[in-house]
Amino acid sequence: MSSISKSEKAYIQSSLLSDPPLRADGRGLTDFRTVALESGVAPLANGSARVSIGRNAYDGGGGTEVVAAAKLEVETVGDGEGVDGGRVVCSVSCSPTAYPLLSSNALDDLQHDMTSLLHATLSHPTIRPQNLCILPGKKSWLLNLDVIIFSDAGNIFDAIFMAARAALWDTKVPRTRSVQYRAKKSDRKDATQAMDVDEATHTGSALDTRETVQVSDFELPDYWDEGEPLDGRQTWPVCLTLNLLPTSHFLDATLQEEASVPLKLLVLYSFQSDTPPLLRSMRLLGTGVSDLVQVKSLLKDGEKYARIVWTALEGKLKDEDLRRNQKARERFLNR
Amino acid sequence: MAQSAGDRRRINGPEESFSPVFDDDEEDIKLKTQRSRAAGDIRPIFLQPGLISQANGSAYIETDKTKIACAVYGPRQTKTTTYSEKGRLNVEVKFTPFSCMRRRAPIRDAEDRSLAVSIHQAIVSSIRLELFPKSTIDVFITIIENDGIEGCIASASVAASTALADAGIEMLGLVSACSAAIVGDDIHLDPSEAEARASSGTVILACMPALDNVTSVWQSGHMTADMALKCMERCHERCIDIHSIVAQSLLEHRTAA
Amino acid sequence: MSSRIELLNAGLLRSDGRRPYELRTLSINFASQGTADGSVTFSHGLTEVRVAVLGPREAKAGSRRETLHDRATLNVEVQLAPFGVGERRRRGRGDKRLLELAATIKSTFEPVVQVHLYPRSTIDIFIHVLQLDGGLLPACINGSTLALATAGIPLFDFVCAIAGGVHGTQPLLDLTTVEENDIPSIVVGVMPRTGRVTLVQMETRLHMDRFEEVFRAACDAGKVLWSEMRDALRERTSDLVEALEAGPGAFAAKEVEEI
């Protein structure tokens, strides 16, 4: 988003193309800056994470900084936009600090474009978590994923999706229990049984027609943790931005590099152990052209880098899980 | 669908009204997903440049049910005071209220903008914007009927490129675009709305076939990288056909004028 | 004035265990934010705001007309993170409450910032509220003071703001959301060095006698805040001076410790 002079542009381009390629901060073409991740940064949200890329070491500031938080709301199916089985709604907002040169209209448009990519990718029906359903056909969770960009020092899309993935990974869906109101005493026993069944298997009860007719509401049982994680939380994709030079490409561009290399390919992959890696989104952005042969090789390379990022992220998220659960358990015991 | 209450610039209806609910919705959807042409075939294209006499250049495109009109105004003076060395390409998309199954209230919404962004991406690299300092080229697109957003983006990109050529704006090449959806294990080119909804992933490819390069790739949903490449290759083949249709229609329009 | 939570119990302890005049924990972090000239993350209890100051600089393209020929204009924008409050609600830029808050902050700082030094320019104060538990305006003002100071913009004085309220006849300081909703409250912004007050805001009804009592307590609290804020700022400045003397690369050593 920064504007640079023609000569600066030419200087950066030629050093990227030289042999060996040179970057201002001494990185290789496929090296990332330091990535820091912390989950659980917003206590009022059901899941949250802060990601920063390339922050400076002395005060933890600078660099690209993004916070994502997921918040759950109960929605009635069929009312307004409520959908059976729940839905995910994403939004990105930018702090004016991140883009100090943009007018507020341009900032709105930018927010909008980022939102549309995030939303199109994460709310696609093929990736929707199973446990967003509370009462089949009646109530479901609406997951609002809000991403705030505090500062952009390049490579913003990778940061957004990393934060989004971490926040969704961190998201706990409160446990719910179906309740029903019945007057007759003789049915009580049946009712408690039904509750147990429903608590144990959420989706199973959907098949039981007797259940769906009678269950009228739900309650939130008190439990030591905040709930269970989202289903299939491994499937949330990671984003990788490949900045395209005529003959090669590089990763994790800084603002200046982004301004001098206008064309980039965004690839979003998700990896699961049992299936081949899935492409979740791909976008060519910026001015300039590519061709099929190049896209083909980029997809291959992109998958390779994405797997590295994915593995690193997965490891970090599991560490965070341990750290956070530990804390939660201790807090519960000390109560 | 709610109408923005108290909008004094329009004639307002009741505060709230809803799309009719039909008794046999599911049957209808099943009917619509049935495809009458082969998986690799696209819908027939009707393309007519120069229908809008007020514009510098224009094109109307119809692919089966999808109907889109596009007009180009400019290059004209950029209104802001900041100097720009290159020309600016401005794409605006508008849906008519009756273009979709549900009525769209006449307010600019999220979809309009994301469509405009993807069409912008498809055509921006084909225009020699460096020739138009301090100017803006406005591309206005009205979607009269929509049968599948993917098809709309592709068709609108083709129409926009045709309209730009009709306006005599210097370009590197004509852009053609095609969409594909993965339904089951098959690749269906140029999917309709019902097909796209039933698919697990879609791809839109825009390219300049004369230069053999790609200006935009827009993939959503999920698929393997191989499948995505296959989709792109199929789209690319069709783009070459579309390119000749565009060239033909422009030629006919010129000789007729 | 009935609430299910007892705001002040018989032992003069408040709902979160504080005594009436006790302030919540202050945390001040000067980590840089993007390209901002001055920045601070200021948290007061569970209320957390990020403030970034940009400028003095040329105004953005859209608002260039608003610049003044003899002094700098202040531009304050406040955003609220949707996940920072109990019930998620998106507030756009046009939200009335946030605009009013921004206007209050702007008018508070206009007499404090030495705007006459920078004609035809703009000083932007961007505030992002990350979490909200009462005392939003004081946190924004205190944060802005520190951010302006780190940006090196000359101020006549600090502005230290604090909320105060009255429960029954007992004045309370530094209110949480629960307290704010239930008892009459005021916000006071003092300039501690000169002892002047630049802001008093009251939107509820309060007895005259009680007002004076709370007002005095708040003014004193402002001085306490001042010493905290001044210390934090001094520490940062001495860090900078140290770094300057040590030369480049000195921070790298510190980095290792941190990780």
Place this chain on the structure above:
Amino acid sequence: MSSSSITKPSAADDTLRAQIFQRLHPRVYLERFTAEKFRPDGRTFDEWRKVSVNVGSISTADGSALVRMGDTTVVCGVKAEVAEPDLDLPEQGFLVPNLDLPAICSPKFKPGPPTEEAQVLSDRLNEALVTSGVLSLSSLCIHPGKAVWTLYVDSTCINYDGNAFDATLLAMLAALRNTTLPKATYDEETGRTTCSRKNRSPLQLERHFASTSFGVLETSHVLSDPTAFEEPLMDVALTVIVDDHGQLISTNESGAGISQETLLQCISRAKERASQLQRLL
């Protein structure tokens, strides 16, 4: 320009010069034509432009029409939605006509909210449809007090070359004629309205009519069906609406005054035109 060196200006040069002259002195340009009893597009004063109507081509609408009047092109689509009726008019449906003049149709419009012109035209169209009683609103009732049809009659101008009012009214009437509504039943228990996809019936239109617009230049020249170039140069704009029995529904005049004679002359020509247009539908 030194005429001595240029022996014979080419045809292309002439066209360009004419265009520049038209741009700089539109009024004089037009007057040169009217002095010869012709108009810039080659029409005589009382000649209308060619009109074509194409109905029912939009499948997402319940009724649609595309009208071309010369170069002016208007698309109209009718969307029917279910709404709760007003409390004091429990058996009346709603008819909501709007005209959009988007940036695509003319260089004089910019993207954004409706222009003043679009607002005025929408108001006049609403007036025309309501006062003429084209459709009995009670025929849109599904269940008194609970559910009625709302017909959104949305028109979009694709190409704006003058006389948008006539073209749009024609498109709206054609689209309404083309509209079919599904058979709807209101379930009192659930409070929901369901429709049958197979059983559709056309709207019962009460009256057929058409509007004709004129522009008057210097009180004597009456130009029928003015183009976008002529419209702003006219001293008086006059629109006459008559029904298929030759009954006058309304007239709308703006600008300087006109003589009674001219008005009567216009009305009789409007009748002639209306029956012509009716034949098209």
